[in-house]
Amino acid sequence: MILDDFITITPTGLYCVYGDFYLDPQQPVTEAVVSHAHGDHAIGGSQNVYCTAATESFMKHRYRKFAAVDFHIKSYHQSFKINDVSITFYSAGHILGSAQVLMEYQGIKYLYTGDYKIEPDQTCEPFEFVKADILITESTFANPDTKHPSPIVEIEKLNETNSNIMLGAYALGKSQRIIQLLNQHCPDKNVMVHHSIMPFVKIYEDYGMRLGSYKMYDRKVMKNIQEHQVYIVPPMVFHSYHKAINVVRAFASGWKNLQQQNGISLYISDHADWNAILETIEKVAPQQVWTLHGDGTQLKDYYKDRMEVKILN
CATH class of the missing domain: 3.60.15.10 (Ribonuclease Z/Hydroxyacylglutathione hydrolase-like)
Known part of the structure; x- marks a missing residue:
């Protein structure tokens, strides 16, 4: 019963x-x-x-x-x-x-x-x-009315711009998925990761997950190289730098409200x-x-x- x-x-x-x-x-x-x-x-x-x-x-x-x-x-x-x-x-x-x-x-x-x-x-x-x-x-x-698009189609949108990208993603889960997708589908992009996300990345790798190449965020690189850099940041950083210059903004999420006022929509949901x-x-x-x-x-x-x-x- x-x-x-x-x-x-x-x-x-x-x-x-x-x-x-x-x-x-x-x-x-x-x-x-x-x-x-x-x-x-x-x-x-x-x-x-x-x-x-x-x-x-x-x-x-x-x-x-x-x-x-x-x-x-x-x-x-x-x-x-x-x-x-x-x-x-x-x-x-x-x-x-x-x-x-x-x-x-x-x-x-x-x-x-x-x-x-x-x-x-x-x-x-x-x-x-x-x-x-x-x-x-x-x-x-x-x-x-909600149908998530292919994450591959979504991540490949980033290939359409040469400009540097500030990409908002949750520190645990979404960021690691984005690193892997970028490495597989956006090979010309240089992936940089906010320091608060790095420990979770290392835990993923400790469990045998191969995410591909990435580096800790380097301010000089973002400043001196104006193309092909993708900087992955947690939501708090993304929202606090809402007026960041010389970058295209994107946020990886299934929520429509998080896509507003960004240069690129990125409907990637978990x-x-x-x-x-x-x-x-x-x-x-x-x-x-x-x-x-x-x-x-x-x-x-x-x-x-x-x-x-x-x-x-």
Whole structure:
């Protein structure tokens, strides 16, 4: 029997009362199952954190000694139990080490996707389709009007300008993907990286991800060479230098509002779009879909009279 209260939303985060643990809690807790290391899913300070090895590495860099009291590192496909709930991680394809969380209790399988994408990405493990009775999916871009373009077509736009480019990208995940895409599809570009991004790049390489060539940002190079330089910066730097001269601005994101007032639009997202969510639902073949992290209204309308879609947020 499907338990409607298997996962509930609390001020602390997603709570599983039957296992007495939280999924991606937003406050320190005793038992935290963490899908990936982005700050809106992974915070420091919990007692026990269950995650993949890469997620542990990123959290330890970001939160230092306050990352967790104890980490419990689990490989993909390795089942473990928290109280009476059996848990198994499967790759989510979002960033390196990102995991879907399959929870089994009283013969029912509940699959929490965390953030995910199903398109190929050479900088992280590919998404795995897993059968489940309940699919608890992010719905960040659950809109029929949203279709992410090919990341290759998008990155190749940068070949159309010889000018130096200031490229905004999230420090963890997006920046490493952009470095790899630039090396593969924009070979004439010299890639430079903001110092705050470099530790995450090194962790990626420690886990065997080959990103290609890049250098630490050099102000003299950007100033003296006015062509073919791409400087990758985190969002805070990108927005603080909104009047930067002698550069074309671009920001790698699926959000339209982040493309405004830039010289080049760069729609590269690490989330599932509408078609990807529908494909995931089809292949997971759940009895019900529960939505999170976005607006599930249009999914609910789409599956009306065919399948129950419950909006958790």
